[in-house]
Amino acid sequence: MNIFVGGTDTSAATIIWAMTGLIKTPNAMKKVQEEIRDQVGNKGRVDEDDLGKLPYLKAVLKETLRLYPPTPLLLPRETMKSCVIEGYEIQPKIIVYVNAWAIARDAEYWENPTEFWPERFLNSSVDIKGQDFEFIPFGSGRRNCPGMSLGLATVELALANLLYSFDWELARGMKAEDIDTDVLPGITMHKKNALCLVPRNYLCT
Ligand code: HEM
Numbered sequence: 001m002n003i004f005v006g007g008t009d010t011s012a013a014t015i016i017w018a019m020t021g022l023i024k025t026p027n028a029m030k031k032v033q034e035e036i037r038d039q040v041g042n043k044g045r046v047d048e049d050d051l052g053k054l055p056y057l058k059a060v061l062k063e064t065l066r067l068y069p070p071t072p073l074l075l076p077r078e079t080m081k082s083c084v085i086e087g088y089e090i091q092p093k094i095i096v097y098v099n100a101w102a103i104a105r106d107a108e109y110w111e112n113p114t115e116f117w118p119e120r121f122l123n124s125s126v127d128i129k130g131q132d133f134e135f136i137p138f139g140s141g142r143r144n145c146p147g148m149s150l151g152l153a154t155v156e157l158a159l160a161n162l163l164y165s166f167d168w169e170l171a172r173g174m175k176a177e178d179i180d181t182d183v184l185p186g187i188t189m190h191k192k193n194a195l196c197l198v199p200r201n202y203l204c205t
Contacts, residue, residue, distance in 0.1 A: 003147070006145070006147055007147050007150065007151060007154075009070070009188045009190075010070040010071060010151060010188060011070075011151050011154050011155050011158075013068075013070040013188055013189060013190050013191075014061070014064060014065065014068075014070055014151075014155045015155055015158055015159055015162070016190075016191055016195055017064050017067070017068035017070075017189075017191070018060060018061060018064040018155070018159050019159075019162070019168070019195060019197065020068070020179060020181065020191065020195055021060070021063065021064050021067065021068070021116040022060065022116075022163075022168075023168060023170065023176060023179060023195075023197060024116065024176045024177075024179055025116045025117075026176065028060065028116065028117075028118055029163075029168070031056055032056050032057055032060050032118075032163055033163050033164070033167070035054055035055075035056045035057060036054060036057060036160055036163055036164045037164060037202075039053040039054060040164055044203065045161060045164070045165070046157065046160040046161050046164050048153065048157060050160070051153070051156050051157065051160065054156075054160065055122065056118065056122070057156060057159070057160055057163075058121075058156070059118035059119065059120075059121040059122050060118045060159075061152070061155060061156060061159065062118070062121045062128055062135075063116055063117065063118040063120065063121060065128065065135075065137035066104045066105075066110075066135055066137070067104070067105070067114070067116060068181070068189060069100050069101055069104060069137040069189065070137070070188050070189055071100075071137075071187060071188055071189070072099070072100060072101035072189050073097040073098065073099055073100070073101070073187070074097070074098045074100055074136070074139045075139070075143075075187070076095050076096070076097055077095070077096055077097075077098075077143070078093055078094065078095055078096070079091070079092055079093060079094045079096060080092060080093075098136070098139075100136050100137060100139075101189075103133070103134060103135075103136065104134065104135055104136075104137070106134065109134040110134070128148075128152070129148070130144045138151075164202075165201065165202060165203055166199035166200060166201060166202055167199070167200040167202050168197045168198070168199060168200075169197065169198045169200060170197065170198070171196050171197070171198060174196075179195065180192075180193055
């Protein structure tokens with residue numbers, strides 16, 4: 001049950017947010033599709049073995065998880081003993097939330113924090129695994145996400161195949177700026193208004 005609850009919703013939301021970020025940023029869409037198609041060639045699908053050759057795709061995914069972390073407040077946790085953080089005293093047995101969404105948009109740590117700009121991760125040592133506290137979409141510490149590797153592999157593979165096989169267009173009359181990033185309330189951050197895109201089969205053209 002943990003695997004279904006923790007693993008499906010988060011991975012699905014990540015794919016939708018990645019497509020949202022890419023359709024709103026055409027130069028990133030072009031660059032990631034070129035990388036995938038150059039590296040994979042004409043074989044008709046992206047396999048798990050290809051993912052290691054796709055650094056820009058990985059940067060796109062990190063940028064997606066930075067701007068749109070599927071669990072923006074991580075999971076509620078209870079303090080075991082009192083502690084003081086930056087002058088604030090926190091009592092034992094208090095429910096605390098960590099606002100990973102706000103941390104990942106903090107202008108003190110991120111240049112142009114609200115911009116979807118995957119290049120920021122290309123020559124950066126900031127990783128996703130919970131050691132860099134400005135970027136913790138999977139949490140940190142002993143109760144961080146146990147499904148991180150599976151989640152990343154699932155999302156990378158699905159996203160790579162969507163971007164490899166299809167060119168994506170906006171519905172007739174829509175402009176990129178019409179695509180909003182409003183969210184529904186809930187522990188997992190889902191897009192409020194469905195993302196409607198038109199796929200064109202690249203492999204058959
Ligand atoms: C993109 C995909 C995913 C994201 C962004 C994500 C994110 C998170 C976050 C932020 C937490 C809370 C960590 C904390 O409080 O410090 C968490 C916990 C958890 N995740 Fe994930 N997750 C993803 C995929 C998965 C997958 C694929 C599975 C299982 C197969 C999974 C299973 C769990 C479980 C069981 C917990 C609770 C761990 C605990 O409380 O000890 N997650 N996840």
